[in-house]
Amino acid sequence: MVFKPKFFKGKFRATIITVLLFLGLAGVCALRASGGPQSSAAQADQAKESWRKEFDSICAKTQDAMTFSQEELTDLIRRCDALLPQIEKLDETRKKVYVGRLRMCRGLYAYVLDAKKKEKK
Amino acid sequence: MNKRISIALVLILVSCGLLCGQALSQTGVKKKRPLPYEYGRVIINNYPDKADLAPVVFEHWIHRSMFTCRVCHVDIGFAMKAGGTDIKAADNARGYYCGACHNGKMVADGKTVFQACSRKVNVEDEKRCVRCHSYGQKVASDFDFFQFSQPLPKERFGNGLDWEKSEELGLIKPASYLPGVSIQKNSLAVQKDFALNPKVEGMPNIIFSHKKHTVWNGCELCHPDIFMGVKRGTVKYSMVDISEGKSCGACHTTVAFPLTDCQRCHSKPVQP
Numbered sequence: 226m227v228f229k230p231k232f233f234k235g236k237f238r239a240t241i242i243t244v245l246l247f248l249g250l251a252g253v254c255a256l257r258a259s260g261g262p263q264s265s266a267a268q269a270d271q272a273k274e275s276w277r278k279e280f281d282s283i284c285a286k287t288q289d290a291m292t293f294s295q296e297e298l299t300d301l302i303r304r305c306d307a308l309l310p311q312i313e314k315l316d317e318t319r320k321k322v323y324v325g326r327l328r329m330c331r332g333l334y335a336y337v338l339d340a341k342k343k344e345k346k
Numbered sequence: 347m348n349k350r351i352s353i354a355l356v357l358i359l360v361s362c363g364l365l366c367g368q369a370l371s372q373t374g375v376k377k378k379r380p381l382p383y384e385y386g387r388v389i390i391n392n393y394p395d396k397a398d399l400a401p402v403v404f405e406h407w408i409h410r411s412m413f414t415c416r417v418c419h420v421d422i423g424f425a426m427k428a429g430g431t432d433i434k435a436a437d438n439a440r441g442y443y444c445g446a447c448h449n450g451k452m453v454a455d456g457k458t459v460f461q462a463c464s465r466k467v468n469v470e471d472e473k474r475c476v477r478c479h480s481y482g483q484k485v486a487s488d489f490d491f492f493q494f495s496q497p498l499p500k501e502r503f504g505n506g507l508d509w510e511k512s513e514e515l516g517l518i519k520p521a522s523y524l525p526g527v528s529i530q531k532n533s534l535a536v537q538k539d540f541a542l543n544p545k546v547e548g549m550p551n552i553i554f555s556h557k558k559h560t561v562w563n564g565c566e567l568c569h570p571d572i573f574m575g576v577k578r579g580t581v582k583y584s585m586v587d588i589s590e591g592k593s594c595g596a597c598h599t600t601v602a603f604p605l606t607d608c609q610r611c612h613s614k615p616v617q618p
Contacts, residue, residue, distance in 0.1 A: 281529045287566050288534045318437045322423040329420060329566040336570040343576055 276311045280323060283308065284330040290337040298338040305331035382506035383407065383491035386601040388428045394479055397435065401481040406601050407505050408489045411512075412454060414522040415597075416564040421528040422446050426572070426596055438463040444478070446527050457488070503607045510558060520562070534560055540578070541614055551614035572596045 283304050290298070305327055312323045380387070386406030394401050409418065418424050422443060425431040431443065438445035439462075447454070450461035460474060467475070476485050498517055499508040512518045523530070537556035544552060559568065573593060575581030581593075588595035589605055603610055 333566040340576040
């Protein structure tokens with residue numbers, strides 16, 4: 226025999242569900258208003274931006290490559306390598322464009338690093 | 347006697363024929379020298395057949411008058427070899443490659459730049475498509491080479507124009523930054539020009555304008571893809587390699603002044 230309380234039947238049940246739904250909606254609105262957790266789309270947008278910021282930051286320095294120390298160049302190359310997997314996850318077009326651009330930046334830093342190493346010898 | 351002469355003539359003719367045949371098999375058919383407005387033209391024929399469109403005719407001269415090489419070949423990402431970019435209509439429609447400028451929004455010289463490719467195409471769009479997909483078709487262009495080149499200083503080969511001087515005189519102003527695409531960079535320290543010794547004795551030294559090349563190309567366009575030698579003099583360049591499109595030939599056989607203009611590189615006066 227299964228226990229079924231009387232108040233979970235009929236109109237009373239419908240009222241409870243409505244109240245719960247209302248409370249849930251109010252909670253979500255309050256979270257939004259207080260700047261709480263963002264939607265997954267907004268988080269995805271932020272993630273998109275983060276790779277671009279890092280890309281711009283790395284490749285904006287190509288003009289100054291000759292002035293960098295070996296350590297700085299090694300760090301830039303490391304950052305290029307770390308960024309590549311993120312770019313490879315992008316859609317086909319952006320992947321094609323930015324993998325190529327990143328390859329050029331990395332290539333230049335590696336080239337200058339090589340030149341500096343040979344200079345020291 | 348007559349018989350002997352005719353046999354000799356036949357032998358000479360046969361050997362000439364054989365020599366010509368051999369020469370052609372080694373070098374192929376001699377290429378026609380492009381006309382000034384054709385120089386630098388690129389025919390892009392990746393996928394148009396599938397869309398029932400003619401190949402794209404890309405005119406370098408009009409684009410290079412507006413942008414430095416770096417904007418297109420570094421910032422936008424066009425490969426240095428024809429067909430190397432694998433451009434698709436979808437790429438352009440998303441605002442990349444040709445679509446970076448040809449988006450129907452950008453304004454250049456007071457004109458809105460026409461949109462390259464779009465996801466949805468109407469019958470009315472056909473006129474827009476053939477502006478680029480124009481190979482083998484008679485399509486009127488907004489730009490007339492002869493009108494454009496009239497005020498510019500002349501040169502003997504290539505486009506018949508001195509692009510460097512044109513910029514110096516302020517007659518063209520190639521932009522080196524494309525908003526939303528290029529990265530804001532520090533200005534490059536002025537690079538010193540240097541001399542290179544040619545292999546052939548008596549040939550004037552090459553004065554390489556590092557300054558000019560870096561202003562137009564930046565660093566990463568040439569190093570290390572085109573010039574991989576780190577220390578000057580370690581890599582030997584030959585005219586054969588250059589004419590095959592290696593090192594200087596990457597640009598100076600296609601877009602920049604051609605190799606036939608010897609004294610523009612071999613420019614150091616010879617001391618008596």
